[in-house]
Amino acid sequence: MFELGDLGHAGAGVICGYISGLIPGVGNFVMLLLVYPFLLDSTLLQLLLFYMALTSTSQFSGSVVATVFGVPGEASSLPAVKEGKKLFTRGLGNIAISNAAMGSVVGAFIALSAVIITLPTAVEMITKFYNNDIQSVILLFASLSIIILLGHSILQNIILFTFGFLISCIGVMRVPRELFAGDYIPYDMFPELYSGLPLFPVMVSLYVLPTLLQVKSQFSDYKSEQRYVDNTPVAIHIKEYCKNFTSSIRGSFIGSFIGLVPHVGTSVSTNLSYAYEKYIGKRKKTYRKDGDLKSLVSAETSNNATIMTQLMPLLLLGIPITSSETLLLAIIDINAYIINYTTTIETNLFLHLSLWFVIVNILGLILCWPAVKYINVLRKINMNYMLIATGVLMCGLVVYTGSLEMDAWYYTTVMIVLAPIGYLLRNAEPLVLIVAFILQDKIIEAFIAFYQINFL
Amino acid sequence: MNLLKKTGAIAVAFSLLSFSAQAKQLDILAPSGNTGNGWKQAVMWHKALVEQGYDSKLHWTKNCHKNNKWIKNNPGRQAMYMLPANSWKSNRAKQNCTPQPHISYDNLVSVLYLRSMALCVSKSINFTNVNDFMKSKKRIKIGVSDYPSGMFNDLSKQFNVPFQEVTFGGSSKTLKGLIAGDVDIIFTGYTAREINTPGVQCFATSKGVNGTKAFAELFPNWKLKNLANFSIMVGANIKSKENLADAKAALHKMLKEDSDLVNYYSKSFIITGADLEATGAALGDFWKTVDTWISLDN
Numbered sequence: 001m002f003e004l005g006d007l008g009h010a011g012a013g014v015i016c017g018y019i020s021g022l023i024p025g026v027g028n029f030v031m032l033l034l035v036y037p038f039l040l041d042s043t044l045l046q047l048l049l050f051y052m053a054l055t056s057t058s059q060f061s062g063s064v065v066a067t068v069f070g071v072p073g074e075a076s077s078l079p080a081v082k083e084g085k086k087l088f089t090r091g092l093g094n095i096a097i098s099n100a101a102m103g104s105v106v107g108a109f110i111a112l113s114a115v116i117i118t119l120p121t122a123v124e125m126i127t128k129f130y131n132n133d134i135q136s137v138i139l140l141f142a143s144l145s146i147i148i149l150l151g152h153s154i155l156q157n158i159i160l161f162t163f164g165f166l167i168s169c170i171g172v173m174r175v176p177r178e179l180f181a182g183d184y185i186p187y188d189m190f191p192e193l194y195s196g197l198p199l200f201p202v203m204v205s206l207y208v209l210p211t212l213l214q215v216k217s218q219f220s221d222y223k224s225e226q227r228y229v230d231n232t233p234v235a236i237h238i239k240e241y242c243k244n245f246t247s248s249i250r251g252s253f254i255g256s257f258i259g260l261v262p263h264v265g266t267s268v269s270t271n272l273s274y275a276y277e278k279y280i281g282k283r284k285k286t287y288r289k290d291g292d293l294k295s296l297v298s299a300e301t302s303n304n305a306t307i308m309t310q311l312m313p314l315l316l317l318g319i320p321i322t323s324s325e326t327l328l329l330a331i332i333d334i335n336a337y338i339i340n341y342t343t344t345i346e347t348n349l350f351l352h353l354s355l356w357f358v359i360v361n362i363l364g365l366i367l368c369w370p371a372v373k374y375i376n377v378l379r380k381i382n383m384n385y386m387l388i389a390t391g392v393l394m395c396g397l398v399v400y401t402g403s404l405e406m407d408a409w410y411y412t413t414v415m416i417v418l419a420p421i422g423y424l425l426r427n428a429e430p431l432v433l434i435v436a437f438i439l440q441d442k443i444i445e446a447f448i449a450f451y452q453i454n455f456l
Numbered sequence: 457m458n459l460l461k462k463t464g465a466i467a468v469a470f471s472l473l474s475f476s477a478q479a480k481q482l483d484i485l486a487p488s489g490n491t492g493n494g495w496k497q498a499v500m501w502h503k504a505l506v507e508q509g510y511d512s513k514l515h516w517t518k519n520c521h522k523n524n525k526w527i528k529n530n531p532g533r534q535a536m537y538m539l540p541a542n543s544w545k546s547n548r549a550k551q552n553c554t555p556q557p558h559i560s561y562d563n564l565v566s567v568l569y570l571r572s573m574a575l576c577v578s579k580s581i582n583f584t585n586v587n588d589f590m591k592s593k594k595r596i597k598i599g600v601s602d603y604p605s606g607m608f609n610d611l612s613k614q615f616n617v618p619f620q621e622v623t624f625g626g627s628s629k630t631l632k633g634l635i636a637g638d639v640d641i642i643f644t645g646y647t648a649r650e651i652n653t654p655g656v657q658c659f660a661t662s663k664g665v666n667g668t669k670a671f672a673e674l675f676p677n678w679k680l681k682n683l684a685n686f687s688i689m690v691g692a693n694i695k696s697k698e699n700l701a702d703a704k705a706a707l708h709k710m711l712k713e714d715s716d717l718v719n720y721y722s723k724s725f726i727i728t729g730a731d732l733e734a735t736g737a738a739l740g741d742f743w744k745t746v747d748t749w750i751s752l753d754n
Contacts, residue, residue, distance in 0.1 A: 131633075131636035131637055131638050132633060132636065132638040133638075187552070188552070191521040191551075191553070192521070192522075194519060194521050194551045194553070195518055195519055195521070195522065338628065406522070406525065406526065406529065407522075441625065445623075445624065445625040445629070448623055449622050449623065449624060449633070449638065452597075452620060452621065452622045452623065453597060453620075453622055453638055453639070456620050
């Protein structure tokens with residue numbers, strides 16, 4: 001039932017998630033990219049396990065950094081920055097962190113229960129109605145949602161999406177060359193281009209580089225003289241959480257529902273739960289301006305509930321609805337696995353995954369809560385150096401991954417050629433480009449079939 | 457002195473033993489995607505070679521260019537790879553790439569297999585015969601993957617109904633398209649998957665295997681009535697005739713004896729290796745099949 005390799009992947013996911021949450025700006029996407037070369041032999045279950053452990057655990061540790069340092073690792077950490085930091089200043093940082101952690105576990109379990117209850121109906125619906133037309137509509141909806149919801153400008157996003165889409169057409173022979181000036185692509189000089197641009201160097205130049213440049217600016221507020229201390233007995237932590245249990249339940253339901261909306265994920269669910277709880281608090285006159293624990297618990301509970309439900313479109317249909325899921329899907333493709341309900345539900349893989357989900361969340365709670373005291377170590381590290389080290393490590397991994405594919409120079413060349421474009425993207429939302437790059441083949445396939453079925 | 461002699465003798469004996477026990481080396485190259493039947497077979501061949509005691513590695517070379525590059529960059533490693541006739545055609549047409557070195561009897565390990573193509577429909581339509589089926593439609597939506605357009609013009613003429621090809625990215629997606637109701641019928645390779653998928657009925661195949669009608673019987677004027685998936689196994693960096701013969705023997709042995717491979721091919725009614733050679737199939741037949749595929753584009 002529990003194999004050593006699976007345990008290893010779950011454990012590695014927990015550790016990577018812990019680190020990814022602790023280092024502001026790194027996030028799950030970058031962490032997944034960092035470990036990508038080590039996942040090339042992993043099975044479908046192991047990939048999903050690693051990913052689930054990574055995303056779940058990063059929510060635990062992410063809120064810790066946001067609470068103690070006031071730096072949002074990701075958009076989903078904003079409520080923790082707003083309320084957690086105030087509570088920390090009031091000397092209640094330990095209670096804020098423990099309540100957020102306990103809420104996260106409760107949220108995860110409620111979402112899992114909701115998924116298990118609705119699963120048979122969902123699978124039946126998909127088996128009967130999931131044809132190419134519906135798939136095309138979902139892909140269109142997913143593409144439009146990232147263009148509309150992410151970044152600063154829809155026009156900018158359209159340009160980025162188009163660019164990402166077109167560069168992923170290189171080497172795709174069923175796309176007419178005229179469509180993307182393919183006659184100017186030097187296929188004869190560089191026959192490697194027939195294989196298309198490799199994912200990893202594209203990610204590093206067009207996502208990691210601009211993201212690291214963006215994150216660099218966040219560290220202007222990265223100062224905290226106050227040390228994290230926790231001498232409060234566990235029973236008090238639990239008692240405090242019980243007082244906020246209803247907020248936690250509300251957060252769970254909001255998070256579970258929002259998880260199904262493409263490309264909004266934890267950032268929207270957390271902020272929506274936070275806003276709703278704050279509204280209730282203000283109406284009941286219980287909201288505390290100097291740090292409101294109920295709002296924080298609701299927001300942090302919502303995080304982990306979303307993690308479970310947002311995995312479902314990927315598990316059932318093979319359609320990713322977050323950026324890190326898009327990358328996970330690319331790795332699944334590379335590892336020669338197909339993901340949809342026939343490989344996840346009908347093979348009982350989902351059952352294994354659910355059991356691991358429970359274990360991973362409990363592990364996350366057990367590991368992250370006591371390990372919070374080590375947060376003070378981060379104070380001694382210059383975060384700019386950390387970002388530079390991440391960048392250098394990524395470049396090294398591009399060469400390493402390229403050498404595994406017998407194409408080290410090609411991978412390196414692609415990375416270098418695209419790096420200036422990545423630099424220009426430092427004020428834009430690079431995710432839009434990357435999602436288009438990864439989804440291109442699915443979009444083309446679905447829409448060509450859609451056209452042939454309905455219009456010819 | 458005695459001790460020294462004994463030690464020396466033992467050392468010589470060990471070195472001789474290790475020399476004689478040194479495994480023969482033969483890698484498998486997979487110049488294809490890694491989700492389909494090509495990859496699946498490559499994995500099984502590799503496993504079978506290891507079980508036969510070969511020092512064997514499986515290399516995913518993805519496409520024709522990278523496969524050629526691997527062969528050029530690894531002159532010291534013997535390998536073999538599968539080449540289906542339609543892949544030869546599409547590699548040249550789409551990637552301007554042909555296998556290097558060129559295929560000849562100097563590097564042909566063996567003819568590998570002949571697999572029927574199939575026409576399948578959904579069981580839910582209660583298919584009885586092809587004429588009624590064609591008459592019941594104003595337009596036939598036929599699911600295919602990566603084949604030239606115009607393949608069904610002869611069928612369109614025979615039944616006086618237009619055929620609309622719907623292109624899916626791979627045979628598994630084509631099958632799913634049929635189940636989901638995207639298309640009325642599919643033209644695909646006849647494998648265990650097509651045979652065993654619930655709700656799918658394959659009524660005709662190239663060779664009329666497994667109780668199906670032969671294409672030639674149902675569609676006598678169809679240009680593709682005899683077309684089947686013909687694949688050969690090509691050797692790479694195998695420099696001596698003895699080693700080529702060894703590779704062929706290893707391949708034929710696994711095709712006959714390896715339970716996974718026997719299971720895989722027999723379930724799909726695929727004729728393989730020595731059995732295929734016994735029918736007289738040779739490299740010339742491979743080129744004839746390639747020519748048929750090329751003629752579809754003209």
